[in-house]
Amino acid sequence: MALTEHLPSTGRRLGLWLVAAAGLWALAYWVNGWLWDALLHRGLGMDPDARLTEAIHFFCYDTVKIALLLTGIIFVVTVLRSFMSVERTRAILGGRREGVGNVLAAGLGVITPFCSCSAVPAFIGFVAAGVPIGVTLSFLIASPLANEIAIGLLWGLFGWRIALLYVAAGVVIAIVAGWILGRMRVQRWVEPFVFETTLRGQPIDPARGLSLDQRVAIGIEEVGSILRRIWPYLLVGIGLGAVIHGWVPTEFFTAHAGPDNPFGVLVAVALGVPLYSNAAGIMPLVEVLYSKGIPIGTVLAFMMSVVALSLPEMILLRRVLKPQLLAAFIAVVAAGIVAVGYLFNAVAPAPG
Amino acid sequence: MIIKILGHGCANCQRLEANTKQALSSLGLAAEVVKVADDADIASYGIMRTPGLVVDEQVLVSGRVPGAEEITALLSAAR
Numbered sequence A: 001m002a003l004t005e006h007l008p009s010t011g012r013r014l015g016l017w018l019v020a021a022a023g024l025w026a027l028a029y030w031v032n033g034w035l036w037d038a039l040l041h042r043g044l045g046m047d048p049d050a051r052l053t054e055a056i057h058f059f060c061y062d063t064v065k066i067a068l069l070l071t072g073i074i075f076v077v078t079v080l081r082s083f084m085s086v087e088r089t090r091a092i093l094g095g096r097r098e099g100v101g102n103v104l105a106a107g108l109g110v111i112t113p114f115c116s117c118s119a120v121p122a123f124i125g126f127v128a129a130g131v132p133i134g135v136t137l138s139f140l141i142a143s144p145l146a147n148e149i150a151i152g153l154l155w156g157l158f159g160w161r162i163a164l165l166y167v168a169a170g171v172v173i174a175i176v177a178g179w180i181l182g183r184m185r186v187q188r189w190v191e192p193f194v195f196e197t198t199l200r201g202q203p204i205d206p207a208r209g210l211s212l213d214q215r216v217a218i219g220i221e222e223v224g225s226i227l228r229r230i231w232p233y234l235l236v237g238i239g240l241g242a243v244i245h246g247w248v249p250t251e252f253f254t255a256h257a258g259p260d261n262p263f264g265v266l267v268a269v270a271l272g273v274p275l276y277s278n279a280a281g282i283m284p285l286v287e288v289l290y291s292k293g294i295p296i297g298t299v300l301a302f303m304m305s306v307v308a309l310s311l312p313e314m315i316l317l318r319r320v321l322k323p324q325l326l327a328a329f330i331a332v333v334a335a336g337i338v339a340v341g342y343l344f345n346a347v348a349p350a351p352g
Numbered sequence B: 001m002i003i004k005i006l007g008h009g010c011a012n013c014q015r016l017e018a019n020t021k022q023a024l025s026s027l028g029l030a031a032e033v034v035k036v037a038d039d040a041d042i043a044s045y046g047i048m049r050t051p052g053l054v055v056d057e058q059v060l061v062s063g064r065v066p067g068a069e070e071i072t073a074l075l076s077a078a079r
Helices: A012-044 A051-081 A086-093 A099-109 A116-127 A133-145 A148-158 A160-183 A211-246 A249-255 A263-274 A279-291 A298-307 A311-317 A325-346 B011-027 B039-044 B068-078
Strands: B002-006 B032-038 B052-055 B058-062
Touching: A012 A211, A051 A148, A051 A211, A051 A279, A051 B002, A086 A099, A086 A116, A086 A133, A099 A133, A099 A160, A116 A133, A116 A311, A116 B039, A133 A160, A133 A298, A148 A160, A148 A279, A148 A298, A160 A298, A160 A325, A211 A279, A211 A325, A263 A298, A263 A325, A279 A298, A298 A325, B002 B011, B011 B032, B011 B068, B052 B068, B058 B068
Parallel strands: B002 B032
Antiparallel strands: B002 B052, B052 B058
């Protein structure tokens, strides 16, 4: 918090700081685009076509690029999201019927700040406020999927169309899966204590009354906190991506999950569900797999199944959801991801 | 004054506890600081994002880690 307590408190100075920071960011991003070519090929004299050179180039370039993208995206999205809170979402969703409620919940899941560690108090809190279980689940599916890191990195690496498709697909899966689970009358599969929790007093809304300074401080805080937490995953992901980029031939992937393989999406999801990584760690792999010829639908399905169905979150949810509901949850969401994967493959052009 | 830190013990909760103790010592207050990690209890306070800071059963902050200065100001106002 020491850094954030030094932030200037007048509006204009803060504005200038933000503009300067944005400029610096853009400069760094631009430099990263050509720096490694110059350094490795001309500076150190390494052979541009050698696999080792390619792998190192990928590693350095991607590390800086992703770190910059993450910093920018997390900061901007956190500040924007500080205007919204889970408490406010609950107030909006309380007492809503299914159907409309599912749509609202999925949409709110995208814009509400949320982390997986809060899944349990959020679940209990929603139920205690009278939000139907299916609607709650729509929120809990949309939130991790519409992870700002995933969206931002997709945008940075694949362009805004793919990022938008991803968000749309995630929202649709959240709505449909939540609605289906709600229809299955899953109340009997929720741990009883959840229904016995009563809210004492008036819940506060943490989004109210925050000054711009505080929002910027929260944004900076969140960038630091997330980067501190994920950097090992990021390095492993980029390292793996670099190795695949340099040494694993395209044919290996197209043989197993390429455009001609009708089971590609199923393989991707089957691999993705048990894997745990945060969105940032898996993105370099996603980037490399796509460049090696795996179709976009298969690649996105892989990413979604890693991000939406993570083992730590499932372990957390086990505290409130009985095994049958947890199994149903995983099955319905996985089915949705598979459907989306096939749809994207059918609709999108072949990878370039 | 009874202060409760709501959370499961992740890094944010620990920082909140540390900042709270710092605020208490700067105010010269002796207050009981209790950690609440039970999900049902945490949720019953109405917060949906940990960590949470509760003073005398009033939720003062939720979902973020305020600095020691901010907690000092909040505690002074709460007295």
